[in-house]
Amino acid sequence: MLILAASSAHAALPPAGMIAPFVLLLLCIALMPLFAAHFWEHHYPKVAISLGLVTAAYYVFVQQDWHPLHHAAHEYVSFMALVGSLFVISGGINIRVKGQATPLVNTAFLLIGAVLANVIGTTGASMLMIRPWIKMNKYRITGFHIVFFIFIISNCGGALTPIGDPPLFLGFLRGVPFFWVLAHCWQAWALAVGLLLAVFYVFDAVNFRRAPEEVRELETAHEDWFFRGLLNVLWLGVVLGAVFLPKHLQETTVLGVFSIPALVMFAAAAASYFMTKREVHEANDFNFGPVKEVGYLFAGIFLTMIPALQILQSGEAVQLTSPLQYYFSTGALSAFLDNAPTYLSFLAAAMGHEHLSVDSTADVVKFAAEHAPHLIAISLGAVFFGAGSYIGNGPNFMVKSIADKSKVHAPSFVAYMVYFSIPILLPILIIVGWLMVHDSH
Template sequence: MLPFLAAATEAHASLPPYWTVAPFALLLLCIALMPLFALHFWEHHYPKVAVGLGLVTAAYYLGVRGDWHPLQHAGHEYISFMALVGSLFVISGGINIRVKGEATPFRNTVFLAIGAVLANFIGTTGASMLMIRPWIKMNKYRITGFHVVFFIFIVSNVGGCLTPIGDPPLFLGFLRGVPFGWVLEHCWSGWAMACAMLLAVFFVVDTLNFRKAPKDVRDKETAHETFNITGLPNLFFLGLVLVAVFLPKNLQETLIGGVLSVPAIVMILAAAGSYFTTKPAVHESNDFNFGPVKEVGYLFIGIFLTMIPALQILQSGEAVQISTPIGYYFATGALSAFLDNAPTYLSFLAAAMGSEGLSVDSPVDVLAFAGSHAHILMAISMGAVFFGAGSYIGNGPNFMVKAIAEKAKVNTPDFLRYMWQFSIPVLLPILVVVGYVLLRGGH
C-alpha cells in the first residue's frame, strides 16, 4: 500500500482529537455573544464567520486526515436539511391564514395545542412555517418574546413526538427499522405531560400579559376577524414534500454527486412550483422574502461542518458510558439542544445498541431492540425531540421562527436570553419532571 493511502486509512480508522471540536464551540459562542457585543459586525459578516469556521474543519479532514467521506456525508445531510426546511418555508409563505376568533389567553392556548397535534402530520417544520405568521398577526397588539418562545417549545419541538413524520430524529429511527406506530404507543404519555405543562404555564403567563395590557389593546385583541385561507393550491406542493419524505428506501439512498438525494430534488421542485404559481398578493400579505431562510442556510452550513468531529467522537462510544434510560434521556437531550438532534439521536441509538451487541444498520436488530429495550429507546426519542427546544440551534425550525418573528418586528430574545430566561427556568424543569416520572424506574 502506498504511504499516503496507508496514512489515510489509519486516519480514517482513528478518532479526531478533542481539540477539533473547537471551531464548533467557537461558532456557538459567536451565535450567542456576537449579537450582544458586536451586533453591527455580526449582521454584516455572520455568513463569513460561519462558513469560515466550517472551512477550518473541512481543511483538517482533507489536509490532515486525507478523508473526504465525512465532508460528503455532512454535505448530503445539509442539502437534505435545507431542502426540507427551505421548501416548507417557501410553500407556507404562499399560504395566508387568518384566524377567526379572539386572541385571548384561552384561544391562544388552543391554537398552540392544535399546532402540537398538527406537527405530527406535517412535521414540526411544516407546522411552524404554516402557523407562525397567523400566530404573530393574531397577537400583534401585545405580542412579546414569550409568545415566540412558547411557540418554539410546543409547535416547533415537543409537539412532534407522536409520529416519525413529526421530527427528523424519529424519521431516522423509522428508516432504521422502528415501526411507524411505535413512537405513538410508547411516547404519548410523555408528549401529553410535556405539552400539558407547557400549555398550562403559557396560559398563566399569557393571562397576566393580557390583564396588564391597556383596555384599548384588550378591545383590539378581542375583535373578531373572518376566518380565511388563501393560497390553497400550495397544499398540493406541501403534499409533494410529504411524499418525498416517504419515498422508498432505495430512492432515499440514491445520491447524485454523492450529496443530492431524490427526495431533496422533489422538495426543491415543489418549492419552485409553489413560488412561481403563488399570486403576488399572497406573498405580500405574508410579507414573504428569503431573508430568514438565507440566515439559516449560512449558519447551518457552518454548524453541519464544524460538528463533524463532535459526532464522530460521540458515535465511537468512547464518550458514552450510560446504562439507564434516564441517563440516555438527559445525555441525548443535553447534546440535542446544541447539536442537530437527528444525528444525536442516531449516535446514542447506535451506542445503546452496540452495548447489547446489536447493529443500528440492521432493521432486524433495531426492531428487536425496540421490543426488548423500550424504555431506552423512549428515552433517546423523547430526549432528542423535547430538548431540541433548548436553544435556537437545537432544531431546524427554531432559528426560522426567530428570523420570521424578527422580520415582523417582534422583540425576540437573543440566544443567551432565550436560554437563561426561558429554556433553563421554564422548559428544563418540565422536562426533568417528565423524565423522572416516566423513565426513572425503566430498564
Template structure:
C-alpha cells in the same frame, strides 16, 4: 423530518478518530452565535456568513489534508443538502399559505392555538407547522405580543408537539428509516407527550393571562372587530403533500456518484418549492411578509454547524466515554446535546451507542427491532430527549432559528441566544422536561 439525514458517526471509520481539539471550531461557532449579537451586533449582522463558512472550512481542511478522510466532509454536505431541501421547501410552501384568524386572542384561545399547532406538527412536521402558523400567531397577538409568545411557540409547535410520529421531527424519522415501526413511537410516548404538553401549555396560560390583564381592552376589542377569517393560497396544501409523500420514497433513489449524490427526494422537494413560489400570487406573499431572509440565515449558519460538528459526532459515535446504563441517563444526555447539536444526528449517535452496548448494529433493521423488544425504554428516552430538548436553544432544531428570524422581521423584540437560554430555556423548559422525565421515563 430530513429524509436522508444520518449521522456521520454511524459510518464506518476508515481513518483515525479526529483530535479532540478539532471540536474547537464547533464550540467557537456556538460562542459566536451566542455572544456576537450582544457585543458586536453590527459586525455579526453583516459577517456571520463568512464566520460560519470560514469555521466550517477549517474543519473541512483538517479532514481533507490532515486525516485524508474527505468522505466525512462529503457525507456531511449530503446531509446538509437534504436538510436544506426539506427546511427550505416547507418554508417556501408554507409561506404561500395565508391564514387570518378572527376573534380576540385571549389566553384560552392562544393556548388552544398552540395545542392545535403541536398536534399539527405530527402531520406536516415541526418545520411545516411552524412556518404555517407563526405568522397568524404573530398577527392575532400583535397588540400585546412579547418574547414569551415567540419562545413558547418554539417550545410547543417547533419541537415538543412533534414527538408522536416519524413525520413530526427529524430524529423520529431517522428511527423510522432504521427500522422503528411507524406506529411504535406514538404507542410508547403518548403519555409522556401529554405530560410535557400539559405542563408547557399550563405555564403558558398563566403567563399569558397576566399579559392579557395588562393589555388595553379597547385596543383588543378594536383589533378583534377588524379581523375576519381568511384562507388564501390553499393550492399549496397540495405541494405540502408532495413533500410529505417524497419523504417515503426509497432512499436508494439518488443522482450522482457514490462519493457525493443528491436524493430524488430532495430534488422533488425543491421542485415543489419552486412550483409553489411561481404559482402563489404576489398579494399572498406580501400579506405574509414573505422573503428568503430567514432561510438564508439558517442556510449559512447550518452549513457551518454541519461541518464543524463532524468531529464531535465522530468522537461521540466512537463510544468512548459513553458509559450510560439507565434510560433516564440517555434522556438527559441526548437532550443536553440536542439543545446545541442538531437533534437528528444526536439521536442517531446515542441510539448507535446504546445498541452497541447490547452488541447490536443500528444499521441492521433486524437488530433495531430486536432492540425495541428488549430495550424499549432506552429508545423512548433517546427519542424524547432528542425531540423535547431540541427546544433548548435556537440551534437545537431547524425551525427554531426560522421562527426567530420571522419574528425579528416583524419587529418583535425576541430574546437573544443567551436570553433564550437563561430567561426561558433553563428556568422554564428544563425543569418541566426534568419533571416529565422523572415521572414517565425513570
C-alpha cells in the same frame, strides 16, 4: 435522508482540539448579536463557512479522508431539503385573522399547532402559523409569546410521528416502525405539551390583565379566519409523499449527495414558489432571509460538529446504561448540536452496548422491540430538548428571524436560555423524564 454514517473504521479519531471551531461557532451565535450585532448581521455567513472550512481542511489535509465530509454534505442537503421545502410551501399559504386572541384562544391555537406539527412537520407548522400568531397578538405580543411558540409548535409538539421532527424521521429510515413513536411516546407528549400550555396560559392571562382596557376590548373581538394559497396543500402532500418512497429510492443519490427524496422536495418547493400568487407571498411578507440564515449557520454547524460526533460515536465518551441517562444526555447535546445527528449518535451508542448495528434495519427493529425504554428516552430527549436553544432545531432560528423582521422582540440567544429554556422548559422536561422515562421498564 439526514443519514449520518460513522467514519470509516480505519480513520483515527480527531484530537479533542478539533472541537474548537464548533465551540467557537456556538459562542459567536450566542454572543455576537449582543456585542457586535452590526458586524454579525453582515458577516455571519463568512464566519460560519470559514469555521466550517477549518474542519474540512483538517479532514482533507491531515486525515486525508473525504468520507466524513461526504456524509456531512449528504446530511446537510437532506436537512435543508426538508426544512427549506416546508418553509417555502408553508410561506405560500396565507392565514388572515381579524380580531384578537384571548389567553384561551391562544392556548387552543398552540395546541392545534402541536397536533399539526405531526402531520406537516415542526418546520411546516411553524412557518404556517407564526405569522397569524403574531397578528393575533399584535397589540400585546412579547418575547414569551415567541418562546412558547418555539417550545410547543417548533419542537415538543412534533414528537408523535417521524414526519414531526427530523430525528424521528431519521429513526424511521433506519427501521423504527412508523407508528412506533405514537404508540410509545403519546403519554410523554401529552404531559410535556399539557404542562407547557398550562404555564403559557398563566403567563398570557397575566399579560392580558396588564393590557390597557381598550386593548382588552380588541382582544375579545370575534375572530374571523381567511385562507389563501390552499393549492400549496398539494405540494405539502408531495413533500410528505417523498417520506414514503420505496427504500431503494431513498438510498439512491445523485452525485452522492442529492437523495431522490431531497430532489422531490426541492422540486415541490420550486413549483410552489412559482405557482403561488405574488399577493399571497406579499401578505405573508415572504422572503428567503430566514432560510438563508439557517442555511449558512447550519452549513458551519454540520461541518464543525463532525469531530464532536465522531468522538461521541466512538463509545469513548458514552458510558451510559439507564434510559434516564440517555434521555438527559441526548437532550443536553440536542439543545446545541442539532437534534437529528445527536439522536442517531446515541441510538448507535445504545445499540452498540447490545452488540447491534444501527446500519441494520433488522437490528433497529429488534432494538425498538426489546429495548423500548432506551429508544423512548433517546427519541424524547432529542425532540423535546431541541427547544433548549435557537440552534437545537431548524425551525427555531426561522421563527426568531420572522419575529425580528415583524418588529417583535424575540429574546437573544443567551436571554432565551437564561430567562426561558433553563427556568421554565428544563424543569418541565425533568418532570417528564422522571415520570415517563425513569419508570418505563
